[in-house]
Amino acid sequence: MEMKVVKRTFALAAQITGFAAALACGTAQAQQINVKIGALTDMSSLYADLAGPGTVEAVRLAVEDFQKANPNSNVKVEIVSADHQNKADIGTNIANQWIDREGVDVIVDTPNSGVALAVNEIIRTKNKVFINSGAASSDLTGAKCSPNTVHWTYDTWMLANGTGKAIVKNGGDTWFFLTADYAFGHALERDTAAVVEANGGKLVGKVRHPINTSDFSSFLLQAQSSKAKIIGLANAGGDTINSIKQAAEFGIVAGGQSLAGLLVFASDVNALGLQSAQGLILTNTFYWDANDQTRAWTKRWQQARPGKIPTMVQAGVYAGTLHYLKAVAALKSKDDGKAVVAEMKKLPTDDVLFGKGTIRVDGRKIHPAYLYEVKKPAESKGPGDIYTLRATIPAEEAFRPLKDGGCPLANG
């Protein structure tokens, strides 16, 4: 392509050094595959708690486990990480530079849909691999899907569907939406409402609040007077935390209504405390306290992150990285990003955090989702003991059907 030709003029110096390095390596060990993993995440801002340094630790554990399981493997791994500061242009720059100059083969995590979609395009152009865990946008495996991208942990469709369907089935059949007034909130509201109505539930009202509102009391009063059984929170981050906190204050849960958080992470529940968050219903694909294996993994993770509990995003980074390394080892090559992703799709996935699963042709990782309810302070046995399992959504129902996503890859 034309672009590549021109890049050569600029990157001449780098190429010469790179060439020399390649020669040196080549003579030393012919078989060795040097993989470089770049964890592009938010280290300092809104998503630092649900991804951030915990993500880097998850990558490290994945590499460690891969090497433990394959002691004789000729795949050597190096990890780099960077902070995109939630700025799409900084993220773009880092991704470009990593690939062009530092030989990064795979970028993992990348919360913030804006940055993730930008990286998705770069990776596609440069034929590398993108394993996204942190971003919510279902476009990554829909209209904007790419043969170089795997979307591991969750997406907006799955959150809406999982929460909506499971709650209606459990008797929560009248809904009031508290929606963040921008594209993301609208999408969550629309998708959830559709699921609720399809399953026999009823929408009794909604109010749209501006993003980054500190006071929700006006909106909560409207929700309260609607008498809906379920108040669906189609918002995220600080807005979700504020609305839950103030709902507790206004006695909404005590008054018999339930809150359903459509995008809530374990780190958010921690930020709220059980006193405020109790009774909240939410969907996650990973909970650290689910079984012995997740508990053992969490213990190892916590050696680097004492006092924190891992989120599903960090768990997804671990599992995705591990599966990527398996695919590279099986393929005995890392150079063609499309081929590696194709191999990842071919191999069934199996890890201690998500169990057995598959990656679909559109890049969507398929696994079960779980509906949790946040425990009352009296029920909790200690820090981190926050969820009770209310329902399991089987893998085949958890994610958007392939044909509905509009992904060109799905058409063969």
Place this chain on the structure above:
Amino acid sequence: MQASSSPVSATPVTVRQPSLLQRQGELIGFVIMVAALIVAPYFTYPLFLMQAMCFALFACAFNLLIGYVGLLSFGHALYFGWASYISAHAAKVWGFNPEFAILTGTLTAAVCGFLAGSLAIRRQGIYFAMITLALAQMMYFVALRMKFTGGEDGIQAVPRGYLFGFINLNNETTMYVFVMAVFLAGFLLIYRIIHSPFGEVLKAIRENEPRAISLGYKTDRYKLIAFVLSATLAGVAGSTKAITLQIASLTDVNWPMSGEVVLMTLVGGLGTIFGPVVGAFVILAMQFKLSSVGEWVLVIQGVIFVTCVLLFRRGIVGEIAALFRR
């Protein structure tokens, strides 16, 4: 105060010719800058340089207000960000050629600048700063809500397209030359404005507004024109950035961006010609280098702010110039 009905100025301000030494210094500086920009892509990442040039132009535009009229706008992200949205939208959805996309974005910034400027110049000093900040925040919320901006996703994969219909900007070298041309044109325009009779009036307003009024100048009108010029040039920078990096996002229009451009100008030197350029490169390089260190970016920026205000109010270029003058 607003509608001073004095007749159009009868006493023209004499254009102070800059001293020969200063002229020479500026010429040398300009030559060094152009040379550096030509050579740099062989040593550094070209995309980074293009981004830095866009921010440098942004900072120069901002400096036109703070440095030469003494007005601190804390809301310049409005013009930069909205221009970048509109030009990205024009290029992607309306299929405009890059030059028309940039023009559309720039016009948007000019209109926004006129509206916000008309409000803001009604107050002075600190109030002016707070009003510009508040208006920018309002427009940030508007951007967040509008459908075409894509909310948190931003506008992605903006096509670079063909300049004038036939120069392919997907070619990295061409793109680089184009951005450099835009940057230098903007830079020279600002230089020209500063050294024109109009610029001299601006400086007179900065030094002593009541005196300028008493001399018969409608200072409000001058301030408004300067504000619109500054916003427009910020718009050029924002639009070009959107085409170059092929993305327009909320970052460009949010208040930390307004703070960053203040920081760039402050570090480089308020009211110096080359200061904003140096500052932009320094701050961007720092952000870039620090991205792998992680968490401390915000704190370091804060420390630079405090240090500059307390110890280096002249900024890098200002200090260097002072050295030479000695």
Place this chain on the structure above:
Amino acid sequence: MITIFGIPSAALFGQLLIGLINGSFYALLSLGLAVIFGMLNIINFAHGAQYMLGAVAAFLMLNFLGVNYWGALILAPLIVGAIGIVIERTFLQWLYKLDHLYGLLLTFGLALIIEGTARNYLGSAGLPYALPEALRGGQNLGFMFLPNYRAWVILVSLVICFGTWYAIERTRLGAYLRAATENPTLVRAFGINVPVMITLTYGFGVALAAFAGVMAAPIYNVSPQMGAELIIVVFAVVVIGGMGSILGAILTGFGLGVVEGLTKVFFPEASNTVIFVVMAIVLLVRPAGLFGRGT
């Protein structure tokens, strides 16, 4: 049922009350800004960060020292106020002779440092802070459910705001303060230590911000970025009210809280921009601000 513009009047009354509660925070913060501006001629951009520090201090004291809400309500403002005094002595005092804009830039830098440090040590998602036991629950007023804590917020802010107003406008100490603002040299000639007065004023303004922060901790998300956006709204409040008068700052704060509250009922989509729109209108009609004196 009586309705106004299609909204039952009872519900409307409830929303008015809620608006007044939000106004309490605007009033407390703009009051602090006005007090500082009056004495130091500096717009304290770090005000939002100091508000956040108050809330964070309350969290830290509860979890590491066992100091409850009531203790924090007294101690956090004292501690953060003391930090303010250190800031004034080390940084701000060098700027009084310079253009006022440098004060804005310096405090902006301080805000970044404070916020960045808090993020590094505390994370960004937020910190839990439960309602104090004594103020849980609420009253059913017939037209709305009023949580006890909200009633407490409005009561305390009214007391603090008008107490401050009284202290500045009606006492001897306040008279010195106002005189020192007008003519420091003259007041110094009376044997009053003006620099100390300036330092204490800054400390007091900062303490007010921290106090608001502690008040906010049980109901708003306690996170490093909680002050950053609030401060911009408060700036708009200050532009609308004009910083010339203490009473003006208080009344505008409460008033705009009510305006915002009503917008949440009639046109919720605009409720985060309404204050900026009011600002634009005020600038068109009365450029000096509602209570301002010139400039």
